[in-house]
Amino acid sequence: MSGPAPLLSVVIPIYNEQDALPLTAARLRPILDGIGGSYEVVGVDDGSGDDTAQVLDRLQLEWPELRVVRLRRNSGHQAALTAGLHRALGQYVVSIDADLQDPPEKIVDMLALARDEGFDIVQGVRDDRSSDTFFKRSTAAGYYSVMRRLVGREIPKHAGDYRLLSRAAVDALKSLPETQPVYRLLVPWLGFRSTSVTFQREERVAGTTKYPLSKMVRLAVDSITNFSAAPLRLATWLGLGSFLLAAVLGVYTAVEQIRGATVPGWASLFIAVVFFGGVQLVCVGLLGEYVGRIYSAVQGRPGYFVGSDSADVRPSAVDEAPQAQVHIPTQVG
Template sequence: MSPELSIVIPVYNEEDVLPLLAARLRPVADTLGTTYEVVTVDDGSSDGSPVVLQRMLRDWPELRIVRLRANAGHQAAISAGLATARGGYVVTLDADLQDPPEVIPEMLAQARLHGADVVYGVRSDRSTDSVFKRLSARAFYRLIRLLSGTGAQVDAGDYRLMSRATVNAINALPEHHRVLRFVVPALGFPSASVTYRRDERAAGKSKYPLAKMIRLSLDSVTGFSTAPLRAATWLGLLGGAAAFLLLAYALIAGATGHTLPGWTSTVVAVAGVGAVQLLCLGILGEYVGRMYAHLQARPTYFVAYDSLTGPVTPADEPLPAESHRA
């Protein structure tokens, strides 16, 4: 029989924080008064995380371990968890305890009370984050909302509760490089939210350095809006207009004998136009790259082991829904 609630937790090199996670999550889950499973997705950890998870499994029958064959990334690991979760409601939660598991009962209550398909966890206090991270995150969310027109919650990450209908809709999407914090709002399903204070990481190191944050930002922008392509078009039109005005100025100056010696203006004009062209080419390349990855139809992850069913061989493993061609 399927449990009413699944809690999906991506895990990558979290051996230090896993015992702390179990100590806080299990009492909360056990007192929910409903059946549940905790689906931990080991995203190719290279530390002792697999060993710690196996130890936890001995004493926690509701725990389930899904192990990926290689590191696929945070968003892909969550997608793998959503594809294997069986619950009528599914909560996605990071292992670092920055998002408190104690909020799950409130999320479940909000979903039942309002009939919401999605309940977002919204960070009302981010004082534990650096000033740069707070400001850049808010600017980023507002930019995505402006460009894509989606109702993405500001200060809401990947901590959310979803109904089975929402999870099924996500699993059916064919796109690669999903950024779920924007995919879910884009579905437009009825939603609610709960607020909480974001804590410091309980142990270990952050798995989202600046380079990964930039990559996530690019995936978000190119995955949910064609506004950058329109901006490139407008830049091209403006550049063409500026070039025409410069040409007219040069002809008039030459005819009246007011030309000035030197290469400064020429160099500046050429460098400026070249920079705009390279920027537009880079934007176009991001979209072409996404199209190329989609046409290749390569799965973003492969499951090696599921404690519920045992080892999974490549021949037996179904392709993830996001790898199918549209």
């Protein structure tokens, strides 16, 4: 891609969003056309299995600022976000999901804060979670509470991956050797001058969530193990506590034996074996989690492979686009 770098890049990780994409484009394009500078939209297709790729191709015919990066396989949300950040060319880079739950209108406010007041990071933060279920509100509160204790108080509450980064912040992220980045923790850790804008999260415009409970648990595990050795210390304290408890039980047993008050039975023995066996398994599991990450880091396998980037392809090499076209609606109904 030749020519001067655009003022703004908008990175959108996309996975199976064929129904949401036309609505996203219809709402996002007028906002970006009005920022008063050049821009690009980097749509990262994370190995979608539906018609997302075809919809992106058709949208690109009508929206020249749309740039499509395709990953060879589904690599996960954070990996797709990494691919977009590493390939974005803008002086400022915004990351946002394709489901329109994070209002794209806030991009204007983010850009104004960065340009006028010199902030390198402008984080989008939810100011209301009343639309979430009690379970989701409780788990989210627990997650951010734990992360702020382990990583630092600079981690903003209720902040996801909707944010603006300056070119300096993006370059700093690119220089880190992270194989499994968790950006909601990694970005505040950089220490760049930052601020936030608040918003109310909206309902998904189409499709289903791509973050079920299993992925939320995986994100929590990645967050803890990537940024803290506290679980290893927990294993140490569990082992010490078990040793002390065993010592107390040993003294108690000896005293009762001397008094002749012992009653033969299997219950106490069974409980002790289960307890100490469980503690040992927890400790071994925690050690295994960290050893597995060391093993992955030593292997040096990249988190994703880029199959194609429309900015790198000459027109003569582009596959013929489908005849049918998806017109960007002017109004979201």
